[in-house]
Amino acid sequence: xxxxxxxxxAGRVPAVAASAAADRPRGLARIAGLSGAHLVLGxxxxxxxxxxxxxxxxxxxxxxxxLSQNPVVWPVSWANLAYVWDAIPLGSMLLNTxxxxxxxxxxxxxxAVLAAYGFARWSFPGRKILFLAFVGSWLVPFQVxxxxxxxxxxxxxxxxxxxxxxxxxxxxxxxxxLMRQHxxxxxxxxxxASQMDGRSSWGTLWRVVVPNMRPALAxxxxxxxISAWNEYLWPSLVLRSSDQLVQVGIRSFLGAExxxxxxxxxxxxxxxxxxxxxxxxxxxxVVDAFVRSGLR
Amino acid sequence: xxxxxxxxxPAGSAAPAEEVARSVPAxxxxxxxxxxxxxxxxxxxxxxxxxxxxxxxPLVETFRLSVYDWNLVPTAPxxxxxxxxxATVLALPELHDALRNTLLYTAAFLVFSVVLPLVFALVARRxxxxxxxxxxxxxxxxxxxxPVATSAVWRWLFAEEGGALTSALRSAGLDIGxxxxxxxxxIWAVIVIVGWQMLGFGVLVVSAGxxxxxxxxxxxxxxxxxGAATITWRITLPLLSPTLVFLALMTILLSAQWTYPxxxxxxxxxxxxxxxxxxxxxxxxxxxxFDAGLSAAAGTIFFVGFGLIAAVFVxxxxxxxxxxx
Numbered sequence: 060x061x062x063x064x065x066x067x068x069a070g071r072v073p074a075v076a077a078s079a080a081a082d083r084p085r086g087l088a089r090i091a092g093l094s095g096a097h098l099v100l101g102x103x104x105x106x107x108x109x110x111x112x113x114x115x116x117x118x119x120x121x122x123x124x125x126l127s128q129n130p131v132v133w134p135v136s137w138a139n140l141a142y143v144w145d146a147i148p149l150g151s152m153l154l155n156t157x158x159x160x161x162x163x164x165x166x167x168x169x170x171a172v173l174a175a176y177g178f179a180r181w182s183f184p185g186r187k188i189l190f191l192a193f194v195g196s197w198l199v200p201f202q203v204x205x206x207x208x209x210x211x212x213x214x215x216x217x218x219x220x221x222x223x224x225x226x227x228x229x230x231x232x233x234x235x236x237l238m239r240q241h242x243x244x245x246x247x248x249x250x251x252a253s254q255m256d257g258r259s260s261w262g263t264l265w266r267v268v269v270p271n272m273r274p275a276l277a278x279x280x281x282x283x284x285i286s287a288w289n290e291y292l293w294p295s296l297v298l299r300s301s302d303q304l305v306q307v308g309i310r311s312f313l314g315a316e317x318x319x320x321x322x323x324x325x326x327x328x329x330x331x332x333x334x335x336x337x338x339x340x341x342x343x344x345v346v347d348a349f350v351r352s353g354l355r
Numbered sequence: 356x357x358x359x360x361x362x363x364x365p366a367g368s369a370a371p372a373e374e375v376a377r378s379v380p381a382x383x384x385x386x387x388x389x390x391x392x393x394x395x396x397x398x399x400x401x402x403x404x405x406x407x408x409x410x411x412x413p414l415v416e417t418f419r420l421s422v423y424d425w426n427l428v429p430t431a432p433x434x435x436x437x438x439x440x441x442a443t444v445l446a447l448p449e450l451h452d453a454l455r456n457t458l459l460y461t462a463a464f465l466v467f468s469v470v471l472p473l474v475f476a477l478v479a480r481r482x483x484x485x486x487x488x489x490x491x492x493x494x495x496x497x498x499x500x501x502p503v504a505t506s507a508v509w510r511w512l513f514a515e516e517g518g519a520l521t522s523a524l525r526s527a528g529l530d531i532g533x534x535x536x537x538x539x540x541x542i543w544a545v546i547v548i549v550g551w552q553m554l555g556f557g558v559l560v561v562s563a564g565x566x567x568x569x570x571x572x573x574x575x576x577x578x579x580x581x582g583a584a585t586i587t588w589r590i591t592l593p594l595l596s597p598t599l600v601f602l603a604l605m606t607i608l609l610s611a612q613w614t615y616p617x618x619x620x621x622x623x624x625x626x627x628x629x630x631x632x633x634x635x636x637x638x639x640x641x642x643x644x645f646d647a648g649l650s651a652a653a654g655t656i657f658f659v660g661f662g663l664i665a666a667v668f669v670x671x672x673x674x675x676x677x678x679x680x
Binding site: 095178335 | 401410411475481486493496505512514517522555641647
């Protein structure tokens with residue numbers, strides 16, 4: 060069952076040694092191979108970055124230069140950004156989206172920590188079937204359950220509210236499975252010691268387990284935050300007639316402004332800035348979190 | 356390697372937990388013992404309740420809706436129609452188009468998320484150190500770009516008037532016009548856009564898989580006189596197969612969903628049904644045509660179909676994962 064974790068951190072050391080087979084050819088062949096590798100990676104990097112660069116480049120041109128194909132943007136103009144900022148309530152949309160993502164990340168983390176602790180520490184009747192329920196939820200595409208979810212949110216009176224976006228997503232089965240894996244690897248000696256110190260299971264969780272798992276928790280929190288920020292389908296259903304989150308707000312801006320490319324790129328660029336900032340400062344963390352755990 | 360569902364817990368690890376769980380209540384009254392038994396369930400309660408309310412109950416609800424005719428208006432009557440919705444949905448030409456497109460999408464995304472990443476990662480593993488970190492950092496960026504921005508920027512790149520990609524292709528002698536209006540080109544445009552988002556992620560996952568392979572196997576084979584190509588084919592690829600199966604399963608389960616924002620923002624499935632897929636169709640049945648029964652019947656069919664595909668893959672990955680253990 061391959062859902063959760065990719066080859067474990069064993070990777071660190073072999074990263075250097077893995078190329079052993081490739082190291083064998085000496086001299087010219089080796090240099091040719093290495094330049095080939097740089098070439099492939101270089102092209103790949105350019106292909107990956109160019110659209111993102113172009114988005115910001117267009118956003119930072121003077122509005123009358125929108126159609127310019129010049130790769131260098133100089134002088135930089137803030138006119139598009141200023142225009143967008145006035146045209147739609149981008150500040151409050153970003154703030155709302157930030158708040159929503161934060162609430163979701165924290166809630167999903169909390170729910171997952173509790174459940175994973177239950178799974179990892181005790182064996183109890185029904186454990187297997189309950190765990191299967193979490194794994195199995197992967198096979199339920201959201202589009203299959205969206206109508207009943209929509210009806211429930213509507214009954215709760217949460218349509219067109221950010222709360223309606225949050226509530227159905229409070230539990231992430233993925234986070235539960237990932238945390239369970241981390242917790243199973245937790246040394247049981249420490250648990251026993253804590254037990255002997257007279258701590259309850261609750262005390263052990265918060266005083267012993269959680270503090271020792273900070274890196275894993277931080278990585279998962281970042282991942283959950285980014286996923287919540289980038290979620291599109293559910294917000295677009297729940298917030299049909301309002302501009303409360305960037306995803307939905309920018310979609311309607313896109314519809315309204317059509318080919319005003321400078322403005323559209325400015326709005327899109329601003330929607331990405333928070334995540335890109337997180338990435339800039341926590342790059343290794345983010346990549347490791349996503350790659351090790353397989354998916355968003 | 357991959358951690359499996361729920362291994363019969365190894366004796367060594369299960370015993371202390373059991374002991375711990377029991378040792379608390381042992382000293383006290385029967386009431387405390389009960390509380391001790393309840394403890395794990397209490398920890399699981401929030402997650403299980405949420406999962407039940409927002410995944411499994413709605414799933415059952417979808418099964419139920421699939422045999423009714425209903426327009427999603429709470430006050431409107433629900434009429435029991437038996438299996439009629441299934442018959443209707445299976446006969447719809449849109450469904451056949453969507454199914455065909457979904458197959459094409461999935462096959463194309465397998466190229467972007469498994470085949471190309473495998474090739475790139477194999478070539479790129481010679482690059483190490485800081486250069487490698489830098490490349491990886493850049494390659495991963497598309498995966499983090501919010502879908503609405505991805506759609507917007509690609510619409511701009513593909514714009515007929517002044518789009519960077521359109522202009523570049525035009526100066527190379529290829530006039531693609533407005534791809535989003537061209538029924539034969541639109542699906543490829545969506546594939547390029549979503550493929551662009553998935554490619555870097557795939558490369559990084561495969562690279563991590565490669566880095567996790569014990570180099571001793573390769574050394575041993577090299578000592579026996581195996582060439583680089585033989586080592587790749589006979590040792591690296593088999594050891595990597597669990598990672599590749601995992602990526603393929605993820606692609607199949609999620610690619611249809613990853614395409615949703617792009618389709619919704621850029622093409623709405625069109626022109627005609629040229630770029631739609633089964634998930635977009637579910638959305639249209641439910642939230643455009645307000646035909647809950649039809650959407651639910653189609654959803655049920657796809658749920659069962661995907662379950663079968665996933666079962667095959669799970670079986671496959673179980674078979675393959677013995678290699679490295």
